[in-house]
Amino acid sequence: MANLTEPSSSTSFASSYLSNGSSVYHASIAAAAPSPPAPPAAQERGTNLEVLSLSKLSSNLERLLLDTEFDCTDAEIMVEGSPVGIHRCILAARSRFFRDLFAQEGGGRGGRQEGKPRYDMEKLVPGGRVGREAFMVFLSYLYTGKLKPAPQDVSICVDRFCVHDACRPAIGFAVELMYASSVFQIAELVSLLQRRLLNFVEKAMVEDVIPILQVASHSNLNQLLSNCVQRVARSDLDDIALEKELPQDVADEVRTLRRKSQPKESNGTVDPMHDKRIKRIHRALDIDDVELVKLLLSESGVTLDDAYALHYAAAYCDSKVVSELLDLGSANVNLKNDRGYTPLHVAAMRREPAVIVSLLTKSASVLETTADGHNAVRICRRLTRAKDYLTRTEQCQETNKNKVCIDILEREIRTNQMIGEDSVTSPLLADDLHMKLLYLENRVAFARLFFPAEAKVAMEIAHADTTSEFTGLSSSKSASNLRDVDLNETPVVQNKRLRSRVDALSKTVELGRRYFPHCSQVLDKFLEDDLPDLFYLQKGTPDEQKIKKVRFCELKEDVRKAFSKDKAGNLFSGLSPSSSSSSPKGDAKHHKPVRN
Structure with missing residues (x-):
C-alpha cells in the first residue's frame, strides 16, 4: 500500500493541544498590549521553532505508544x-x-x-x-x-x-x-x-470492490458508494453474488442500473419458470438438503450444471454438501460458469480447504484458468496476506486456512501428471510444469544423497537416467549457458522433452514410495520444512552454522531409523541387491540440489 501521509496533520493535531491551554494563558494573551509586527527574519525563526516544537510533541506522544519498558497506559x-x-x-x-x-x-x-x-x-x-x-x-x-x-x-x-x-x-x-x-x-x-x-x-477485480462498497455503505460515504455501485453494475458479477454479498438496497440499485443500460430488445429473454426452478435448487442447498435437490432435479428436468449447483455449493455451502453433490456423479466438476470460473476457482476464492479437497478428489483440474489467466493457486495467492502465508505456525496452533489452501493446490500441481502431451503452451501452465520439475529434481537429488544405491536402481528402472536433467529457468536463460540452449527447439518440442523428464522422475518417486515408505516420509518432511538449506553448512553466522549442524545430525538419525524400518520389513527386496549408506554422507558441502 502506498504511503498515506497528510503533511498538515501533525500541525493541526498539535494546534488542538495548544488551543486547550489554561484559562490563565488565554487571559494573559487577551490582556497583552498589541505589539508591532516582528521582522521577517524573526517571523521565520518563530515559525521554525513552532514546527520543531510540534514535531517534538508528536514524537514524544508516539514514544508513549511504543514504549514497552514503562507502561503508563490506563x-x-x-x-x-x-x-x-x-x-x-x-x-x-x-x-x-x-x-x-x-x-x-x-x-x-x-x-x-x-x-x-x-x-x-x-x-x-x-x-x-x-x-x-x-x-x-x-x-x-x-x-x-x-x-x-x-x-x-x-x-x-x-x-x-x-x-x-x-x-x-x-x-x-x-x-x-x-x-x-x-x-x-x-x-x-x-x-x-x-x-x-x-x-x-x-x-x-470486482470481487475485491465488494469490501470497499460495504464500508462505504456502512460509513455513509456517498461518493465512494456511488463509484462502487457503478463499477459493480458494469461488471459481470451475477445476481446470486449481489443477493448474497451486498446490502439489499445496494443490490437493488445495481439491478436498476443494469436494466437501464440493457438494450430494450434483450428484455424478456430469460425463462421465468426455468429461473424459478434454479432458485428452488439453490434454496435447497442453503438448508443443506441434498435429498430435496435430487427430488427437484427429477421433477423439473433442470440439471446440476444448468443450475451451476456445484459453483453455488462451493461458494456458500458446507463442505459436506459439496461432497454429497459430487457423489451424485451428475455434475461436471470442471464446468465454467458465465464468468469463466470452475467450481475450483470459486472454492479458491472462498479459501475453504475441505471444499478444495473434495473437488480435487473428484478430478477437478488445478490447471484450468479464468478468462484473465488465473488458475486456482494464483487466485488463492492474490487473496492471501504475506503475514498469513509466511508466519510459522507454533506447536498446537491452528495453521492459517489460506496457507493450507495454497499448499494443497500447489502440491496437486507438483504431484499430478500433466494432461495432454502438448497442453503446456501458455506461460502460466509452463510455469507450473517448471515448478513440478524443480520439486522432482530436488526430491530425487536428496534421495540419491541419502540412499545412493537404491536411488540409482530406481532411476534405471524408471529410465530417468536417459532423460536430460532440468536445472531451472535461470540456467537456461543465462549467457554462460547459452551454448547449451537449442535455439531451433520449438515450445512443443521443449514441452515434450520436459514432460518426459517429469514422467521419469515421477515414476522414480513412486518406486521410492512403494519400496521405501518410511524413508519417503522423511523426504516429505524434509522438503516441506524447507530444510535443503541445511546442506550449505558453511553459510550463515557461526550460530546459524551450529544450529544447522545439530539439525543435520538429527536428520541423519531420522534417515537411519527410517531405512532400518524399511529394511526390517523386507519392503525393498528385489529392488536393490545391497543397501547403501542410510545417512547423508560427510558434511554434504559438495551436494548441489536444484535451486529456484
Missing part, C-alpha cells in the same frame, strides 16, 4: 484476542466516540482486568472488522497526527506476479483503517482514506 482494547494498551486522555481528546465511551464507563461495554478498563473491538466496531496492525496504525495517527505507511506483511499478497497496487490485502488494510476512522469519528482520516479507496475501485 486502559486496554482487545484486538484479535490480545490487548492493546491505550491512554484514555489522548483518545478522548482526539475522538468524540472515545470521549462518550469513557464517560459511560461501567455501563457494560468495558470490563476490568487488573485494575484497567478493558474494551472489546468486536463490540466497538461491527464484526470486529479492524485487525491489530490496522488499529496500531490508527492509534499512531491519533497520537502523532501522522499516518504511517501500511506494514507490508499485511498489505501485500503472496502472488509473485502481482504489483500489489490493488490486490485484496492492500484493499483489506485500507478498508480496516476506514472502519476504524469512521466508527471512531476521525473525519480528516476518513476523507484521506476515501480518496485512497476511490483509486482502488477501477483497478481492482
